[in-house]
Amino acid sequence: MESPVVLGLTHWVYLCGVIAIIVTLVCRANVVAPAILATFATVFAFSGHFSTALEAVFFAPLTAARELFNIFLVISLMTALLNALKSINADVRMVQPFKALMVNGHVGYFVLGFVSYVLSLFFWPTPAVPLIAGILLPAAIYAGVPPLGAAMCIGIAGLGTALSSDYVIKVAPGISAKAAAVPMPLVADKALVLSLVTGVVAFLIAYVRIRRYIEAPDVRNLERWESLEVTANSTLLSTKGGRARIRRNKPQHASVGDGGHGGSTSRPVGVAPRDLLTPTQERWSRLFAIVIPVSFLSIVAYMVLPHVIPGFKGASGNAAAALVGGVAGLLMVAVAAARDYRSVCRRTSEHITEGFVFSFRAMSSVLPIAGFFFIGVAGTAAPILGLPAGVPAPGLLADLVKAGEHLIPHDKFFVSYGILLAGMVTGIDGSGFAGLPLTGALSGALGRAVGLDVSTLAAIGQMGSVWTGKTMTAWSALAAVASFARVPVLQAVRHLMIPVLTGLLVSTLVAIVLW
Numbered sequence: 001m002e003s004p005v006v007l008g009l010t011h012w013v014y015l016c017g018v019i020a021i022i023v024t025l026v027c028r029a030n031v032v033a034p035a036i037l038a039t040f041a042t043v044f045a046f047s048g049h050f051s052t053a054l055e056a057v058f059f060a061p062l063t064a065a066r067e068l069f070n071i072f073l074v075i076s077l078m079t080a081l082l083n084a085l086k087s088i089n090a091d092v093r094m095v096q097p098f099k100a101l102m103v104n105g106h107v108g109y110f111v112l113g114f115v116s117y118v119l120s121l122f123f124w125p126t127p128a129v130p131l132i133a134g135i136l137l138p139a140a141i142y143a144g145v146p147p148l149g150a151a152m153c154i155g156i157a158g159l160g161t162a163l164s165s166d167y168v169i170k171v172a173p174g175i176s177a178k179a180a181a182v183p184m185p186l187v188a189d190k191a192l193v194l195s196l197v198t199g200v201v202a203f204l205i206a207y208v209r210i211r212r213y214i215e216a217p218d219v220r221n222l223e224r225w226e227s228l229e230v231t232a233n234s235t236l237l238s239t240k241g242g243r244a245r246i247r248r249n250k251p252q253h254a255s256v257g258d259g260g261h262g263g264s265t266s267r268p269v270g271v272a273p274r275d276l277l278t279p280t281q282e283r284w285s286r287l288f289a290i291v292i293p294v295s296f297l298s299i300v301a302y303m304v305l306p307h308v309i310p311g312f313k314g315a316s317g318n319a320a321a322a323l324v325g326g327v328a329g330l331l332m333v334a335v336a337a338a339r340d341y342r343s344v345c346r347r348t349s350e351h352i353t354e355g356f357v358f359s360f361r362a363m364s365s366v367l368p369i370a371g372f373f374f375i376g377v378a379g380t381a382a383p384i385l386g387l388p389a390g391v392p393a394p395g396l397l398a399d400l401v402k403a404g405e406h407l408i409p410h411d412k413f414f415v416s417y418g419i420l421l422a423g424m425v426t427g428i429d430g431s432g433f434a435g436l437p438l439t440g441a442l443s444g445a446l447g448r449a450v451g452l453d454v455s456t457l458a459a460i461g462q463m464g465s466v467w468t469g470k471t472m473t474a475w476s477a478l479a480a481v482a483s484f485a486r487v488p489v490l491q492a493v494r495h496l497m498i499p500v501l502t503g504l505l506v507s508t509l510v511a512i513v514l515w
Helices: 009-026 032-047 050-087 090-099 103-121 125-135 137-143 147-165 173-180 185-215 219-226 279-308 315-341 340-365 366-374 378-385 396-403 412-427 436-450 454-471 480-487 489-514
Strands: 228-230 234-237 243-250
Touching: 009 032, 009 366, 009 396, 032 050, 032 366, 032 378, 050 279, 050 315, 050 340, 050 366, 050 378, 050 480, 090 137, 090 219, 090 279, 103 125, 103 137, 103 147, 103 185, 103 378, 125 137, 125 147, 125 279, 125 480, 137 147, 137 219, 147 173, 147 185, 147 454, 147 480, 147 489, 173 185, 173 436, 173 454, 185 454, 185 489, 219 228, 279 315, 315 340, 366 378, 396 412, 396 436, 412 436, 412 454, 412 489, 436 454, 454 489, 480 489
Parallel strands: none
Antiparallel strands: 228 234, 234 243
16 A cells, blocks of 8 residues: 655645746746746755755756757757748748638638647657648648637647547557556547547637637738747747837737738738749749648658558657658758759758747747756656756655545545546646556546546546646647747647636536546
8 A cells, every 4th residue: 555645845845836837827927937936946945955956947947958859859940941941932832732722711720620630649749740830830821820829729639639539549548547457448438539528629719719810811921920930928020121029928810010901912011022033943942842741741641551551660759750850851951952052051051040049939938947847757857856866756746646635525526627637737747648647546546436437537637637738838749839830839828728728627527427
């Protein structure tokens, strides 16, 4: 029998830090300062050494950078490719075939969501998001979907709905079922239903909230979007030779300089005119407008084939993300050479630099926040707490959830929503999967104690953990989605909270009624 969890000063200080960050988020303020102060206070409470706490302020974002650099790199390479495509106008040509399907922003929103769900269901969002960003996101923006709406759409459909069920790859239900000691298919089937309920509710609420910002299809939508630069809290419309305009914490939906209507004939402020191309460059532009989608669709097929052909190796997870990034890098060099082979070395360097500047501008402030939450996870806390190699780190988050287990009344409503809350608490580390062993174990213990279906509780906990970790934390894959959509990641988090929380509450109620 497990010994009861004893909460010490470190646990309480860490909990106060979590609450402070959540309150700051709700108040729509930047959470970097609270995260840094909470990191210092937590490590000081743990070690008792002032110097160790000071070092933690450095080691926390450093640890987060190690964990998240793959996201930085994929963003950088895909942004570099997009900038290269802009130089030969292939980005505009590439979206032309989707005009027949995405006849307007309303249709584009739902098409983007459906494709995001299907791709993410088969090989997880990490490699799927760059593919969507490279193929469909520009088409959706052209059709009139606002950038914030696109980010919410991909986040809800891909990171939330698809990954929370993980019905094809079945890693998440496998972890939950093993911890709960129930057959995996029972958890997988219930998780699929609950993920769809949560996703549909969140998706429709998000659509209602952004539909009035949807514009008419226009190439200027794409040009304005490509001119945006983002940080965690603001959007900058870059200008050449003029003043820049900063929009803080507002959806990027209105045209700049045209009163917010797509019918103006004037060029938006800050959008530089496209360079004139030679006949040879025009031919290259048409070629790459075909090559880019075909290349990424080939990667899609390569990832899907293992599910169709037994024994076919394919690629998944980190390997799939690396494949996407590698292809993007090579294509970027090829496009730069097509633009002007004599300056390919200079242009390639410029595109790579622009890509990294873009990714670090968008995500750098996320690192101190992620670093604080990594203190609560046993697998990442050791270097931040100053522990020597081989010394296990405490799992502060897991301890807090276990310690509060006895406070949940033995009623099916309280137990179900208690498991959901436990999943949400463990999900704030940004992983989504790290808390599944805990929610599974709690489901097994509480479900058998009060006579509730254990597989149902495990599926509910899985929903809370994955949806929170992937759609309501700025230090998860949502940062990549927001960066590709060119919207502030903290803004995306704030706008996703109401749709996702509503979806989780509704799906948990559905689980109680159905099972």
